[in-house]
Amino acid sequence: GCDGYKDYTYLSTNMYIGFSYPITVTNGSPRSGDQCGIWVDWSRDDDFGDANETIVVSGTPGSGPYTATLTPPAGASQGNARMRVRITRTGTVDPCGTTAYGEVEDYMINVMVCTLPGTPTGVSASDGTYCDKVRITWNTVSGASSYKIYRSTSNTQCPEPPLATGVTGTSYDDTSGSLGTIQYYYSVKATNICGDGPCSVTNAGQRSGPPEDFDLDCDVDDDDYDPFEACSTGPGIPVAVGCENRDLDGDADVDQSDFSIFQRCVNRAYDPGDPFCED
Structure with missing residues (x-):
């Protein structure tokens, strides 16, 4: 059956210029020779005769469903644009005029320009x-x-x-x-x-842990002892290359004084509020 014309322009959807949107039309009383047409008044001049306003529909003629892609073109007028969908059994599929069988339905598309967000500040x-x-x-x-x-x-x-x-x-x-x-x-x-x-x-x-955390796992524990011991040279002996961060007291050697500092922080999770283990 058919009801001639239905005005559904109170139903609206937003579409951005240059973006593509799929549409599917279902035939309520399908026949193998039925035809479907879709038009959108992108220019908003109250007709469907301008370029790009006749939409290519797949599956027509046929019983449906019919599919198409709506892409508001560059230069489309912003605001509410009428979309017309028509299914007819005989004759030419035009946006206007009468036919013996079928239905015409109008909907609304809110055409919008897509706006990129601004630049983040305060990073x-x-x-x-x-x-x-x-x-x-x-x-x-x-x-x-x-x-x-x-x-x-x-x-x-x-x-x-x-x-x-x-x-x-x-x-x-x-x-x-x-x-x-x-x-x-x-x-x-x-x-x-x-x-x-x-x-x-x-x-x-950057991330920052206590200087005594030689294995860089964010705490000072027994696992840090071996890399510390490997760098121990004794008083007055220059620090070996790669062992600079084991010189905890900053006296240019790795000795018992440094080990005492290490022992104070060992076996406890790193606490940024502890000035001794932090410095």
């Missing part, structure tokens, strides 16, 4: 605050749906690939960086359905 990376991570924070960007985080060992903005994607808050903990003296440069992009916004400026940060 800050913790610099030695944590042993197990570097925490990056930034200010909220209007229009952003998520953020991308970038890391580099040189002062480079947003080097590909990103360290993390799909971050929905305004902070990120980087736990994958090396512990020690390596300094990282972090930058951030805001993103949404339209794409990525501009890259932020960089900010440097």
Whole structure:
């Protein structure tokens, strides 16, 4: 059966210029010779005669379902554009006019220009605050749906690939960086359905543990004893290459004085609030 014409323009969906959207039309009373047509008044001049306003439909003629792709073209007028869908059994499939069988339905498309998010500001990376991570924070960007985080060992903005994607808050903990003296440069992009916004400026940060944590596992324990002992040379003997961080008292040798400092911090988790084991 058919009801001639239905006005469903109170039903609207948003579409961005240049983006593609699939549409499927179901035939309520299918016949093998039925035809389907779709038109969109992208120019909003109250007709369907302009370029790109006749949509290519797959599956017609036939009983359906019929499929097509709607892509608001560059230059489309922003605002509500009428979409017309027609199924007819005989005659030419036109957006206007009468036929003996079939139905015409009108809907509304809200045509929009996609706007990229802005540049993140206030990017800050913790610099030695944590042993197990570097925490990056930034200010909220209007229009952003998520953020991308970038890391580099040189002062480079947003080097590909990103360290993390799909971050929905305004902070990120980087736990994958090396512990020690390596300094990282972090930058951030805001993103949404339209794409990525501009890259932020960089900010440097690094993980930092106690100097007695020779195996770099964020605590001072028995596992740190062997690398310490291997560097012990005794009073007055210069520190060997690669053992510089075992000279805990800074007197240019690795001796009992350094071992005493090590023993004070051994067998306890690193506490950034302990000035002795921190320094």
